[in-house]
Amino acid sequence: MHAEEISQSFEATFLEHWPRVYGFLLRLVGDHAEAEDLALETFMRLYQRPPSNDQPLNVGGWLHRVAANLGLNAIRSWKRRQRYELETGARALTGAPANSPAELFTTEEEHRLVRQILSQMNPRQSQLLILRHSGMAYREIAEALGLSATSLGPLLLRAETEFERRYRLANPEEEV
Amino acid sequence: MKHLTDGQLRAYLDGELDEEQKEHLTGCPVCQANLPAIRGATLRAGQKLNFLSIQPEGGKSKELAPYPALARFKSRLIDKKETTMFKKILGSRALWIGVAAVIVLVVAFSVSPVRSFAGQFLGLFRVQQVSVIPIDTTGISQLNGDSALGKQIGQLLSSSVKITQKPGQPQSAASAEEASQLAGFTVRLPGAQAVAPQLTVQGSTAFSFVVDRARAQALLDESGHKDLVLPASLNGATIDVNIPASVAAAYGNCPKPDTNGEGPNLKMNGSAGRRYADCVILAQIPSPTVNTPPDVNLEQLAEIGLQFTGMTPEQAHAFSQNVDWTSSLVIPIPKNAATYQQVNVDGVTGTLIQRPVDDAPEYALIWVKNGVIYAISGLGSDSAKAIDMAKAMP
Numbered sequence: 001m002h003a004e005e006i007s008q009s010f011e012a013t014f015l016e017h018w019p020r021v022y023g024f025l026l027r028l029v030g031d032h033a034e035a036e037d038l039a040l041e042t043f044m045r046l047y048q049r050p051p052s053n054d055q056p057l058n059v060g061g062w063l064h065r066v067a068a069n070l071g072l073n074a075i076r077s078w079k080r081r082q083r084y085e086l087e088t089g090a091r092a093l094t095g096a097p098a099n100s101p102a103e104l105f106t107t108e109e110e111h112r113l114v115r116q117i118l119s120q121m122n123p124r125q126s127q128l129l130i131l132r133h134s135g136m137a138y139r140e141i142a143e144a145l146g147l148s149a150t151s152l153g154p155l156l157l158r159a160e161t162e163f164e165r166r167y168r169l170a171n172p173e174e175e176v
Numbered sequence: 177m178k179h180l181t182d183g184q185l186r187a188y189l190d191g192e193l194d195e196e197q198k199e200h201l202t203g204c205p206v207c208q209a210n211l212p213a214i215r216g217a218t219l220r221a222g223q224k225l226n227f228l229s230i231q232p233e234g235g236k237s238k239e240l241a242p243y244p245a246l247a248r249f250k251s252r253l254i255d256k257k258e259t260t261m262f263k264k265i266l267g268s269r270a271l272w273i274g275v276a277a278v279i280v281l282v283v284a285f286s287v288s289p290v291r292s293f294a295g296q297f298l299g300l301f302r303v304q305q306v307s308v309i310p311i312d313t314t315g316i317s318q319l320n321g322d323s324a325l326g327k328q329i330g331q332l333l334s335s336s337v338k339i340t341q342k343p344g345q346p347q348s349a350a351s352a353e354e355a356s357q358l359a360g361f362t363v364r365l366p367g368a369q370a371v372a373p374q375l376t377v378q379g380s381t382a383f384s385f386v387v388d389r390a391r392a393q394a395l396l397d398e399s400g401h402k403d404l405v406l407p408a409s410l411n412g413a414t415i416d417v418n419i420p421a422s423v424a425a426a427y428g429n430c431p432k433p434d435t436n437g438e439g440p441n442l443k444m445n446g447s448a449g450r451r452y453a454d455c456v457i458l459a460q461i462p463s464p465t466v467n468t469p470p471d472v473n474l475e476q477l478a479e480i481g482l483q484f485t486g487m488t489p490e491q492a493h494a495f496s497q498n499v500d501w502t503s504s505l506v507i508p509i510p511k512n513a514a515t516y517q518q519v520n521v522d523g524v525t526g527t528l529i530q531r532p533v534d535d536a537p538e539y540a541l542i543w544v545k546n547g548v549i550y551a552i553s554g555l556g557s558d559s560a561k562a563i564d565m566a567k568a569m570p
Contacts, residue, residue: 006250006253011246014242014245014246014249015242015243015246018242018245018246019239019242022239022240022245023239026239027227027228027229027230028228032239032240036240036245036248039245040245040248040249040252043249044249044252044253047253107227110224111227114224114225114227129221129225130225130228132190133221133222133225133226133228133229134228134229135229137192138187138190138192149192150187151183152187152192153181153183153184153185153186153187153188153190153192154181154182154183154184154186155183156183156186156187156190157182157183157186157214157217157218158183160186160217160218160221161217163221163224163225164217164220164221167224
């Protein structure tokens with residue numbers, strides 16, 4: 001296998017979409033090395049298993065969907081590593097006076113908890129939350145996930161409600 | 177117009193309502209009254225999730241730009257191809273005997289007989305008999321290709337293995353004579369069988385690898401074996417492996433050889449077990465050879481390998497004393513999940529291994545004669561079939 005066998009059109013797609021896919025994963029997993037690894041894997045999937053040609057492809061949406069999946073899988077695999085840290089955080093919260101728990105949670109710890117909740121939710125719901133809250137428009141999300149744009153409002157509301165429920169369960173003391 | 181649903185109100189907050197709906201909302205007190213609750217829920221979730229849209233601090237400076245990223249992508253692509261090729265060789269059923277030889281390679285050269293060839297440049301391993309080693313597989317189960325450790329091992333192999341001869345596609349043969357011609361050795365088939373076998377010939381393979389001690393040690397450390405230290409002499413050693421062509425003879429209703437280069441492969445799960453219950457496969461392959469520099473102190477390595485499979489240092493030492501490593505094919509079998517016994521077949525002593533699992537029992541009979549390794553394997557518990565077949569060898 002020689003590097004130059006990669007087609008020019010694939011290279012152009014790679015160069016065009018890399019910054020967004022990489023940035024998206026960086027925000028999702030919060031670590032440069034991991035984001036890079038996952039972004040490379042995302043493009044590897046595109047290279048090896050390109051989506052079918054039956055319909056015109058929204059490459060950006062496809063890449064974001066695959067990236068969200070890979071990111072969620074990665075977060076899930078941190079679970080064991082992070083359980084201890086999360087338990088420590090939760091203990092600090094439950095033992096704290098009710099008026100100041102939020103202060104105990106540093107931003108990074110909170111992000112970690114949010115990531116973990118996302119990784120435990122129904123994958124479809126977490127994908128939706130991730131894509132929407134990373135700034136994608138309904139039309140883009142709908143194409144990426146194969147949904148109709150008009151269904152997104154209800155689905156988002158349901159996903160956000162479920163997210164909030166889980167967040168409260170993990171943090172019973174905090175006023176969400 | 178109907179009142180807006182909660183979902184539509186949610187879409188409104190993202191500016192995703194159509195004009196008609198927006199107009200309705202402006203003039204409808206009922207919908208207006210519902211809006212604050214939805215807005216509250218959205219804001220609360222949004223507060224927690226908004227970091228997904230914000231570039232982390234110092235992000236830009238560490239960010240990998242598109243062109244360097246593309247270069248990394250290309251090199252990963254090459255790595256992946258080579259790993260796949262290696263896996264293909266490793267995954268080939270017809271070659272599993274040779275692979276087992278490679279697995280025990282570390283063990284094979286450890287002991288004094290090899291090092292006593294003072295004037296010889298290379299140690300050489302050739303199979304003359306079979307030994308079985310019961311191992312605790314719990315420590316090894318983490319080595320599958322999907323685990324982080326498995327991936328690292330794959331990468332280590334792909335970056336240090338050079339395939340000098342690719343195995344090619346398996347070819348079918350109409351008769352033992354044709355198979356012999358294709359494989360380059362005399363293929364023996366048992367007489368008096370009710371059906372003619374499907375013969376598949378898998379071409380020969382050769383590869384060599386250069387040991388990167390630091391990386392191999394890092395993997396051992398990571399697998400929780402920090403106590404096992406690889407000898408410094410191992411670094412840079414080149415090991416050459418030659419696996420000759422092999423022939424598989426499939427009797428009964430057997431799975432077809434895969435087109436991706438694998439020979440007939442019995443998947444051992446329950447339904448396949450019933451489907452291929454009468455399938456028996458006789459595989460034969462001249463002994464693989466493995467060359468390694470004699471100055472590498474592999475005795476330590478052998479015992480490290482044995483300890484990795486769950487033995488204590490004392491057990492590993494005792495075991496390694498009892499095997500002639502220069503000529504034995506050592507087959508690891510799962511402790512408590514398989515039994516083995518010696519049987520007389522084809523004029524030599526063979527080893528019958530049985531896995532008495534309830535839903536999918538299986539057996540394999542292995543022996544070595546005149547430098548050729550023979551293995552008969554099948555599903556079910558009727559291992560007498562294998563013995564009868566071996567006794568009918570010409």
